[in-house]
Amino acid sequence: MSSKTNHWAGLVGRLIMCGMISLHGGISLLYLSMTSVTATSQEILMFYVLGCLSVVLIPLMGASCERVVLAALAVKILLVLCVLSIGSVWSIPEALCSGLIASSSFYFAMREVSKKQNGKLLASVLILIINIEAAVWYTVFDWLSELQSKMWLSLAYGLATILPLLYISTFVSTAVTQHVNIKQLLHLSKSLxxxxxxxxxxxxxxxxxxxxxxxxxxxxxxxxxxxxxxxxxxxxxxxxxxxxxxxxxxxxxxxxxxxxxxxxxxxxxxxxxxxxxxxxxxxxxxxxxxxxxxxxxxxxxxxxxxxTHDTISRLLVVAILAAMQVCLISLIHIAKVFxxxxxxxxxxxxxxxxxxxxxxxxxxxxxxxxxxxx
Structure with missing residues (x-):
């Protein structure tokens, strides 16, 4: 009985850290809207979705999605350390890295759900966990913003970034890399x-x-x-x-x-x-x-x-969604001008x-x- 309890406790703990990847985009956008002084909301969103779009480079380069995301998370930890040391938030690299990490959430969530036969149950549990995490983290950010302390807000943001880093480095093995060209991606996109x-x-x-x-x-x-x-x-x-x-x-x-x-x-x-x-x-x-x-x-x-069962198809879906958002933001900007x-x-x-x-x-x-x- 204890081994079964330990199994579920370990599974829930893993899903909590996996859920933080799905929540990463929302937390990052909220954090940047609270701390960024020079960039507007539209500029933050543009660079964020460009970061999402950059996932299409992973299969084009034949790189490992897991290692690329780990590198992006490491860069974000360095950016948080820069905020703590010099007090300024670098909105553009922060938004680009956040988009890249958040765009991979679908890929990692599907990996967790597909591991077990009761995938629907796991998907429901993961959705519930993400919502609970959102309520907790958004409340923490709200409380820290009221204190008007960028240092404590950045520390909390850094902790929220460390959890996905621990999840990938601890529970996710590097998948076999796949190298494709633009012609193959265009062929795959026709099925969507x-x-x-x-x-x-x-x-x-x-x-x-x-x-x-x-x-x-x-x-x-x-x-x-x-x-x-x-x-x-x-x-x-x-x-x-x-x-x-x-x-x-x-x-x-x-x-x-x-x-x-x-x-x-x-x-x-x-x-x-x-x-x-x-x-x-x-x-x-x-x-x-x-x-x-x-x-x-x-x-x-x-x-x-x-x-979409394979890694390339999942990343392609995310990249297309990001490209569409870039087009929509551009249309909004053009409409505002004219x-x-x-x-x-x-x-x-x-x-x-x-x-x-x-x-x-x-x-x-x-x-x-x-x-x-x-």
């Missing part, structure tokens, strides 16, 4: 659904914008707990958990579920683009809705993306969600009225 990737990218983009906006939103209401970083994050996580509970009860086709999910995501983004950020109660309701709808979008199409009024990211998410809904409805209508010859 561009529409599903666009939907998934939009949900990921909205989560990234949420993480960058948290610190600014918390400054709007300093009197109530629910207006703090931890409070807003708590309701966001409740939205995620409510989505998981909802999906366990729903019996609905993925295509129709995706339309509903995109409609909810677009409506929530429209709300955040307008007056939701002006009222603390509306803001936490919008955070709950964003957690629910973004998870619903990803859950309705993650089955297809999870079918538009008469200020355009924010939530407005673009609303427009993109509505456009994807129209495309899906057109696809469904075309299938319905297309008759095959007998």
């Amino acid at each position: 659904s561009a529409y599903n990737l666009l939907c998934y990218m939009l949900a990921v983009f909205s989560v990234n914008i949420f993480n960058l906006s948290l610190h600014r939103w918390a400054e709007l209401d300093t009197q109530h707990w629910w207006g703090s970083v931890s409070g807003i994050t708590g309701f966001y996580i409740l939205g995620i958990l409510s989505c998981v509970a909802l999906l366990s009860k729903l019996i609905i086709r993925d295509e129709k579920l995706l339309i509903v999910a995109l409609l909810g995501l677009g409506s929530t983004a429209y709300w955040l683009a307008g007056g939701a950020t002006q009222d603390p109660v509306l803001l936490i309701a919008a955070a709950f809705g964003l957690g629910n709808t973004s998870t619903l979008v990803m859950s309705s199409i993650v089955t297809e993306l999870a079918q 538009a008469d009024s200020e355009i924010n990211e939530w407005q673009i998410i609303t427009v993109a969600a509505m456009a994807l809904i129209m495309v899906k409805i057109r696809q469904l209508c075309t299938k319905r009225f297309t008759f095959k010859p007998q």
Whole structure:
């Protein structure tokens, strides 16, 4: 009995450290939004997604994903030490390394889930662990930011970086490296659904914008707990958990579920683009809705993306998602330059969600009225 208990304790401990890789992107964006003085949120996000995009260089160079991520984590530890010694945060290398590490989270999570026969149970446990970790770490960062101490905030950030470093160096063996060329990557990309990737990218983009906006939103209401970083994050996580509970009860086709999910995501983004950020109660309701709808979008199409079994295909999926986000950020920047009024990211998410809904409805209508010859 004790050996079984020790086995589960070891497994949970390993999943806790693995979950920190999945959480690394959100923690990094929040940390940079709190500490960066020279870089804007849009610049931080641009370099972050460029870091995500750089994972495509791993198979092109025939390098080991595990060793590349270990090197990126080591660089981040050095950057934290620089903050502690000279007091300034180097936003660009920090964002680039964070993107590279966070983009590998899908790869490491799939490794853990595929180790056991009860993969669905492990996936559920991992999701729960990531949410608990998010609540704990975001609360710690919120409390340390109130102390206005960059040193303690950077120390906490360094500890959050050490956990993935320990996980990879202790529990992950280096996989056999695979070398491919651009032609092979283009051939692999043809098997992926561009529409599903666009939907998934939009949900990921909205989560990234949420993480960058948290610190600014918390400054709007300093009197109530629910207006703090931890409070807003708590309701966001409740939205995620409510989505998981909802999906366990729903019996609905993925295509129709995706339309509903995109409609909810677009409506929530429209709300955040307008007056939701002006009222603390509306803001936490919008955070709950964003957690629910973004998870619903990803859950309705993650089955297809999870079918990519080899390392190269998984890294390719992440790279394509990052490239799409780079294009979207560039479009937002161009629109801000040429538009008469200020355009924010939530407005673009609303427009993109509505456009994807129209495309899906057109696809469904075309299938319905297309008759095959007998």
